[in-house]
Amino acid sequence: MDLEQLFNQNKENTIEGRYITLESIEPLLKKHFIKNDVKIIGESVLGKPIYSYQKGHGKLKIYLWSQMHGNESTTTKALFDFINLLNNGSDLAKQLLETFTFYSIPMLNPDGAELYTRANANSIDLNRDSQNLTQPESKILRATFDEFKPDYCFNLHDQRTIFGVANTGKPATLSFLAPSYNEEREVNESRLKAINLIAGINDVLQKYIPGQIGRFDDSFNINCIGDTFQYLGVPTLLFEAGHFSNDYEREKTRKFVFMSLVSSFIILSENDVVDNRNDKYLNIPQNNVVFFDFMYKNVKINYDGNEIITNFVAQYKEELIDNKLNFNAYIVEVGDLKGYFGHFEYDAKGALYQDNFVNFPKEGQIADFNLDKKVFFLNGKIKK
Structure with a gap:
């Protein structure tokens, strides 16, 4: 499969650059209201609507959310590129919709997105609020998790340009993590599923950006949402969209996020994550601030x-x-x-x-x- 061509065919050209706000994506979401794929599931601190997008009727349930941090928009763009794929009527789209039920929150933190801040309007980092659940956005994310009961979670973020792949001198264009579920960072059945899937994604991406994939630090923090969901027994993958040469608008990186999403769902649909790939996962070099x-x-x-x-x-x-x-x-x-x-x-x-x-x-x-x-x-x- 030509993932590059697939991206070009499905890229959502109405959104680009780094400053992606609710105003940027609402026209795209409203296109799908008529199909009942889009719903308003709550409000932000400042009363902005938080939207969900649901598509598919398969048994395997996938939960994705983006812009938990308002200034991390690359994965939001890639998520809409992927939504276009789901709606293009192709054989691949039909295969995915028959295999999966996708539930996504394209912009969890619309207030932070407008202000271009990491935190929400109360200056709270939502990715440190998974236990106390003090913020409306955190409550929505957790309530949806409890109701939807996903089989896999995709926690979609951006990382700063300071990160490289170990000490190779190459930027960490994408980094992944199967979060820990305990302080000892042990690997149980749930975490192994995330590990195996990341190893599979890495195999695909190395063909396109060799040496530019990093592995995020797996120190356990129960206040982080990925660690919490992993602790609760749901395989969770952290995506960190990083820097590609001369791509400060992250238009090239969005392509590789799209490729990662498509690859992960093809791997899952083909049930190609049954073996233990922990060694391959650990061979992905760690992120380093270099x-x-x-x-x-x-x-x-x-x-x-x-x-x-x-x-x-x-x-x-x-x-x-x-x-x-x-x-x-x-x-x-x-x-x-x-x-x-x-x-x-x-x-x-x-x-x-x-x-x-x-x-x-x-x-x-x-x-x-x-x-x-x-x-x-x-x-x-x-x-x-």
């Missing part, structure tokens, strides 16, 4: 009256200004930075750093500077 967005090497800097050669790095801060998302690069560290990488790297070869501020790459300063007054950088990038 990246900055910009790295400048061998830069000459005046430091306390002395000229030294050093390195410094800058990182994008995603800032919502007038309902438009801006990527603003700020200097974050100066030093040897051994073992770290930049998504963009520049070797200054001893050129002198200068700027319009203090002529020193100061932490928290916008990354506007020049080298020997010959190469000029604006917002981290070379000015053309």
